[in-house]
Each structure stands twice: as C-alpha cells, then as structure tokens.
Amino acid sequence: MKLFTIFGDPVSHSKSPIIHNSVFLKFNLNYRYNRTLLKDGSNLRDLxxxxxxxxxxxxxxxxxxAFKICDEVRGTAKEIQAVNCFVTEGDKIIGYNTDIDGFLDSIADFTNISKVLIIGAGGTARALTVGFLNKNFDIEIVNRSRERLLNFSNFNIKLSDWNNFEPSNYDLVVNVSSAGLKDESLPIDKKILIDIFKNSKYAVDVIYKKTTFLKLAEEMGLKTRDGSMMLVYQGVRANLLFTDGKIAREDIQKEMILAYNL
Ligand SMILES: NC(=O)c1ccc[n+]([C@@H]2O[C@H](COP(=O)([O-])OP(=O)(O)OC[C@H]3O[C@@H](n4cnc5c(N)ncnc54)[C@H](OP(=O)(O)O)[C@@H]3O)[C@@H](O)[C@H]2O)c1
Known part of the structure; x- marks a missing residue:
C-alpha cells in the first residue's frame, strides 16, 4: 500500500484526505491519505x-x-520558495507548489485579465505574485502594514500599505489576507473597496466561504469565486503527481469536486 498524508497545524479541519481518498477509492488504487498534526516543523523530513x-x-x-528540506524542488516552487507537495522518488523528496496552478485553474473561465490587485502580503500572496507575473499580468499589492511588503521588494511591482494606497482600475481583485477568515471583517476600508469594485470585473477570495468581501463584490455586480475551488484544483495537481499519470486529470477533477461537495 502507498501512504500519503497532509502535514499542518491545525490539520483536523482539512478536506484533503476526503478529496484524495475519493480518487484512490474510485480508481481502485491501494493508496491511503491521512492527516498528521505537525507542531514542530524541524521534524518534518525525519517524520x-x-x-x-x-x-x-x-x-x-x-x-x-518544506521548501528547505527537499532534495530537489521543481517548477514554480523554486521562485515562490514554498512547497505544498512532496513526492518520493527513490530515497529523495521532490518538492512542488501546486497552489498557484490550483488558483489559476479555479478561475480558468475568467476572461481578459490584465490588471490585478492583490490584497494581503503573506505566503499565499507570494505564490500568486509569482504565478501572475509568469502570466504577464500587471499586478500591484496593497497590505495593511508596511513590514511584510518588504518581502516583495525584489519584484518590480507597485507596493502600497493602507496609508499610501491610491486605487486604480483592475480586472481582478484578490483577497489573500486572512481578514474574513474568522470574522466578518473586510481586508481594507469599505469606502476604498467600493471605489475599487466600481471599476473591476472579478473578485476572488482564497478563503473557503462567501466572505463579506465577496458579498460586497456580488452586490456591486462583479463575478466572484471563493477559495474552495482553489483547494480542490491544487489537490487535483497534487493527485496527478501522487498517481504519476495513472488517472486522467479530468477524472481526478470530477471525482474531487464530487467528494468536496458531499
Ligand atoms: N483556498 C486555498 O486553497 C488557500 C490556500 C492557501 C491559503 N489560503 C488562505 O489565504 C489566507 C492567507 O494565508 P497566508 O498563508 O498567506 O497568511 P499569512 O502569511 O499569515 O498572511 C496574512 C496576511 O493577511 C493580512 N491580514 C491579516 N488580518 C488582516 C485584517 N484584519 N485586515 C487586513 N489584512 C489582514 C496580513 O497583513 P499584515 O502584514 O498587516 O499582518 C498579511 O498580509 C488565509 O485566509 C488562508 O486560509 C487559502
């Protein structure tokens, strides 16, 4: 039997075991996917x-x-400097990042995107920045505080904090801050957000539910998407790596969407 797991803290809420096991079961693979609560990351490689x-x-x-302890890192994970997927090859750990492809897959039906505003400047914002720049999108970032923006100073993009932000016109606005995760807060002042949405087409929140940010965008006529499909599609990309071409991508996708919505 082949074994897989998700490492995280917290991890009890994760739907990854459900979506991965549904594929393994459906296609009669003797594979199992569990959850592993990992408090201390320094044990990750040994464990x-x-x-x-x-x-x-x-x-x-x-x-x-995870990025630091791989024997080899492939694809966009190198630029993002974060790994969300391990695959064993012989006695080596190969690291990948499927978050950005998952995100882009989840908005594949959004058309004519050129100018993008990212709200938030954490790890997920970094993944999106790398992915969007590779797609030649014109992006800018606004974050609550100045400090984390410094992690983006190697990118040639406009960076603003709440104090010096002047909104422009964007095709797509993405909330990658944690505002709205555990409360009803907006990621930026409501009046500013209304100004932004007046001239935008699409709004996406990487949080897995209809946040206040998405509700406001919808009220203003934007097409919206929450983070649940990003989770599913990054899982599809990971499952393709785990099953090494044994199952077609469309079949994995169909099964995972079904399992996620059950
Ligand atoms: N759908 C998916 O598959 C998926 C995948 C990955 C992550 N996510 C979600 O993405 C979000 C960000 O994750 P992350 O790992 O990038 O987090 P992170 O590294 O901890 O960064 C958090 C960011 O949110 C900002 N922030 C926090 N509270 C805020 C508030 N009340 N108002 C405005 N800004 C606030 C922080 O600003 P400061 O710098 O000012 O503190 C920072 O820029 C989380 O909600 C996470 O659940 C979803």
Whole structure:
C-alpha cells in the first residue's frame, strides 16, 4: 500500500484526505491519505521517512520549511520558495507548489485579465505574485502594514500599505489576507473597496466561504469565486503527481469536486 498524508497545524479541519481518498477509492488504487498534526516543523523530513510516505501535502505553517528540506524542488516552487507537495522518488523528496496552478485553474473561465490587485502580503500572496507575473499580468499589492511588503521588494511591482494606497482600475481583485477568515471583517476600508469594485470585473477570495468581501463584490455586480475551488484544483495537481499519470486529470477533477461537495 502507498501512504500519503497532509502535514499542518491545525490539520483536523482539512478536506484533503476526503478529496484524495475519493480518487484512490474510485480508481481502485491501494493508496491511503491521512492527516498528521505537525507542531514542530524541524521534524518534518525525519517524520516523512519514518512514516514511509510516497507523498504528502504540506499546509500552514510549514510550507517554507518544506521548501528547505527537499532534495530537489521543481517548477514554480523554486521562485515562490514554498512547497505544498512532496513526492518520493527513490530515497529523495521532490518538492512542488501546486497552489498557484490550483488558483489559476479555479478561475480558468475568467476572461481578459490584465490588471490585478492583490490584497494581503503573506505566503499565499507570494505564490500568486509569482504565478501572475509568469502570466504577464500587471499586478500591484496593497497590505495593511508596511513590514511584510518588504518581502516583495525584489519584484518590480507597485507596493502600497493602507496609508499610501491610491486605487486604480483592475480586472481582478484578490483577497489573500486572512481578514474574513474568522470574522466578518473586510481586508481594507469599505469606502476604498467600493471605489475599487466600481471599476473591476472579478473578485476572488482564497478563503473557503462567501466572505463579506465577496458579498460586497456580488452586490456591486462583479463575478466572484471563493477559495474552495482553489483547494480542490491544487489537490487535483497534487493527485496527478501522487498517481504519476495513472488517472486522467479530468477524472481526478470530477471525482474531487464530487467528494468536496458531499
Ligand atoms: N483556498 C486555498 O486553497 C488557500 C490556500 C492557501 C491559503 N489560503 C488562505 O489565504 C489566507 C492567507 O494565508 P497566508 O498563508 O498567506 O497568511 P499569512 O502569511 O499569515 O498572511 C496574512 C496576511 O493577511 C493580512 N491580514 C491579516 N488580518 C488582516 C485584517 N484584519 N485586515 C487586513 N489584512 C489582514 C496580513 O497583513 P499584515 O502584514 O498587516 O499582518 C498579511 O498580509 C488565509 O485566509 C488562508 O486560509 C487559502
């Protein structure tokens, strides 16, 4: 049997076991995917080998540690400097980042995107920045405070904090801050957000529910998407790596969407 897990803290809420196991079961693979609560990231590499894993997902707060302990990192994970997926090759851990492709897959039906505003400047904002720049989108970032924006100073993009932000016209506005995760707060002042939405087409929140941010965008006529499909699509990309071409992408996708919505 091949074993997989998700490492994170917290991890009990994760739907990853449900979506991955649904594919393994449907296609009669003798694979199992569990959850592993990991408090101390410094154990990650030893634990991975102790558990005899063929692959794993890595979530908050261990993605940066995961990047550092791989034997080899492939694809956009190198630029993002964060890994959310391990695959065992021989005695080596190969690291990938499927978050950005998952995000882009989740908005594949959004058309004519050129100018993008990212609200928030954490780890997920970094993944999106790399992915959007690779797509040649014209992006800017606004964040509550100045400090975390410094992590983006190597990118040639406009960076603003709440004090010096002047909104422009955007095709797509993405909330990647944690505002709205555990409360009804907006990621930026409501009046400013209304100004932004007046001239925008699409709003996406990477949080897995209809946040106050998305409700306001909808009220103002924007097309919206929450983060649940990003989760599913990053899982599809990871499952393709775990199953190494045995199952077609469309079949994985169909099964995971079904399992997620059950
Ligand atoms: N759908 C998915 O598959 C998926 C995948 C990954 C992450 N996520 C979600 O993405 C969000 C961000 O994750 P992350 O790992 O990037 O977090 P992070 O590294 O901790 O960064 C959090 C960001 O949110 C900002 N922030 C926090 N509270 C705020 C508030 N009340 N108002 C305005 N800004 C606020 C912070 O600003 P300061 O710098 O000022 O503190 C910072 O920029 C989380 O909600 C997470 O659940 C979803």
């Amino acid at each position: 991975y080998f102790e558990l005899g894993l063929s692959g794993a997902s890595i979530t908050v707060p261990h993605k940066e540690t």
